[in-house]
Amino acid sequence: MANFDTIFHENSSEDDTDNTQTSLEYALNLPEPIVIRGVGNMTVFGLNCKYDTDFPSALHAKVANEEFSMTINQVNKVLRKTMTVNVRWWLCGCICCCCTLGMSLWPVVCLNKRTRHTINKVLDSENVNFYHKLGLHWSLRKQKCVSSNMMEYVLLVEFLPKAQILKPD
Known part of the structure; x- marks a missing residue:
């Protein structure tokens, strides 16, 4: 009872290490990220022409099936527009590869990066x-x-750590 009105000052460096430890412990409890692989029949420099539209079971109660398929369809729409051009340039680059010492593949690399x-x-x-x-x-x-x-490019759905609203600043 004698220490009721006493104000204790804690060392701020100890407080920072406690915060990082609790945030590290909380981040370790996150579920594994969901990997969505390409299912198309064509791959140019690791980028597939289509991604799987099947709804993963790990996303149930997190996001609706409609939002998931809308996002995948937007990505597939971008791929559908650009991959045909990429493949044409890749074929032309392969035909001319010997004459240009491989420099004819450079447009495909740039187009793939833009995609x-x-x-x-x-x-x-x-x-x-x-x-x-x-x-x-x-x-x-x-x-x-x-x-x-x-190597291949995949869509990765990661779970973000939730903000701890009950912990004081």
Whole structure:
């Protein structure tokens, strides 16, 4: 009872380490990200021409099936528009590859980079407008293929850590 009116000053560095420990512990409890692989019949430099539209069971009660399929359809629409041009340039580049010492494949690399940039812009707008509010984050990531040693681009749906509203600042 004697210490009732006493104000204790804690060291701020100890407080910072406690905050990082609790945020680390909380981040470790997040579920595994959901990987959506390409299912198309054509892949150019790791980017597939179509992504799977099947609703993953891990997203039940997180997002509606309509929103999920709308996002996948937007990505597939970008791929449908750009992959035909990429394949044509790739074929022309392969035909002329010996004469140009491989420089004829450079337009395909630039077009593929532009396609990835466009998909990232679509996913960023979806994240800002909808998915971040639900605690989800979509991204296009390069991952190793399951069956071979090659790399492919996959859609990754990550779960964001929830803000601790009951913990004081």
